[in-house]
Amino acid sequence: MDKSLTMPISGPAISGSNGSRLQAGPQGKRPRKVLSPRNIIVYGALGLAAIYYLIPLYVMVVTSLKGMPEIRLGNIFSPPMEITFEPWVKAWAQACTGLNCDGLSRGFWNSVRITVPSVIVSIAIASVNGYALANWRFKGSEIFFTILIVGAFIPYQVMIYPIVIVLREMGLYGSLYGLILVHSIFGMPIQTLLFRNYFVSLPEELFKAARIDGAGFWQIYFRIMLPMSLPIFVVSMILQTTGIWNDFLFGVVFTRPDTYPMTVQLNNIVNSVQGVKEYNVNMAATLLTGAVPLIVYFVSGRLFVRGIAAGAVKG
Amino acid sequence: MLNNVSARTQSSVSIRDLSLSFGSVKVLENLNLDIHDGEFLVLLGSSGCGKSTLLNCIAGLLEPTEGQIFIKDKNVTWEEPKDRGIGMVFQSYALYPQMTVEKNLSFGLRVAKIPKAEIDRRVARASGILQIEPLLKRKPSELSGGQRQRVAIGRALVRDVDVFLFDEPLSNLDAKLRSELRVEIKRLHQALKNTMIYVTHDQIEALTLADRIAIMKSGVIQQLDDPVTIYNKPKNRFVAAFIGSPAMNFLTGELAEEGGRAVFRTNGVSFSLAGYDASEPLKAGRKVTLGVRPEHIKVDGDIAGGEVHEAVVDIEEPMGADNLLWLKHAGHVMSVRIGGARRYAVGAKVRLAFDMTMASLFDAETEERI
Known part of the structure; x- marks a missing residue:
């Protein structure tokens, strides 16, 4: 109506034809001091923590590249005078555990043969479990879910002996299949929880739309849900791979010496009491065993971030 | 009751003595509603009044505790959503994010294993009606809100259904787009002459679109009438206060x-x-x-x-x-x-x-x- 009423407020703000209207004093972004007490404390603490964690790693890498004579000098922090990869070769191919002298390579392949199927089986089952619990509420689904979660809190040690008996009765004790089965089952509670919570967070209307479109249980799972859940599959894969690779307890209980996973074999190499302690070989063996989880973190960590960014569709 | 059934053959959707409760909470109680063939019915009410629940029951996404639902004189109370002859449009669009617009439109048809030529024909027709042909190769994330909702309507359109269900389709859009799409939905109804059931809390949408409005409060229909009657002769104080801005x-x-x-x-x-x-x-x-x-x-x-x-x-x-x-x-x-x-x-x-x-x-x- 009366437009002139509002004009004086916004009108003259746009001038500036004859010089700046700015006055001396604060302007634009507030400057931040780099060396403020807050920054010193934060970065100082972070730096100390990083050093605290990195020094052992440094010592290990350096020692694994030295020959035994050099190690006997005792300067554990000094870099190697002469770099040698012999300890790494020995750890991989020649180190002895008991009667076997083919190094860690045997354990490595055992671990691969345990980890890969366990991860695939547990993720496949857990993702379907989580999807069913999140989207297809059935009678008693809440109770089922509660039981599953309680399962996550029962200490493993309690169940070892019963499982040994069960595996023996099934004829799987001592074989890789038995261990794969155990890993798959023990991963179930936490993996199902992970997938259920992710699927619950997806918009329910997508599921409803798919049902109206006539898609059934598996069609919705494979064609709608799965393509949207790359991030959670990556998270789940990281957790399962590193968890199963690093497992020692189940490995030592449920396998025989020729099927020992890498962790158990590493322990046997490092803790063998006969002969000279070959620190450089032990360090190299430890680094080799730890390399797989480390690579998984580095590779899929980036994938994970990308997955989240790609999967985000604003409502 | 039996006499009534034969008298109701004109209705497209018929809801009879429908009740729904979640545990001890009664969301719908003894609800009766007959929607004529080709009618645009709006379910209006504030949030939590049961209007969306009723729509989900009609769609078959929620199971009623008691009562029956008829669509085209067929008892569909126990039918799967896909067998009810309905298409549904959601507030959040619910487009499949990993599929292009074209794949979104055709998903239901591909699931039903309809021949490719027929799918193409239907997609072309729906995208023509809604003017989304240039968007067919895009992903939902590359569309604006209004375009997304148009695709969502298209997904209902390709299924060649008798009844359209809209669950607050315009609530996520800004005011300008909302009024534009409102007109488009009205035009769509005039062109298609399908039965449409439209849930909203926006009285302007209800008054402008509806042939009849059903005003709901805590699971009960307060008044079912044409917009003029609802506006001028409200049955009770709740209806009177709910409709009209500024308020009565x-x-x-x-x-x-x-x-x-x-x-x-x-x-x-x-x-x-x-x-x-x-x-x-x-x-x-x-x-x-x-x-x-x-x-x-x-x-x-x-x-x-x-x-x-x-x-x-x-x-x-x-x-x-x-x-x-x-x-x-x-x-x-x-x-x-x-x-x-x-x-x-x-x-x-x-x-x-x-x-x-x-x-x-x-x-x-x-x-x-x-």
């Missing part, structure tokens, strides 16, 4: 008799009820609420006749086309809608008259229309 004025008082004629008395001031179309005798002494819409109070020059009162301007709200005056009279403050060009100073004295033919009287206790 409510004056509490009682009925009385003066000179042999019924009047409404509040705080010692009497208003003649001449012209009011009462459904029952107006007995003196009954406690009532008088409801008058802002545009049914006439001021100064607009007064055509009848009883004239004097009031004081309390506040003025110019809204462009209209001007809303808040007037003080008889111990009440009431809003009056006048033309945008007419301005009043605060404190000015004005003459006002109620248009009793358009007013509503409600019993103070039952809140039902008298």
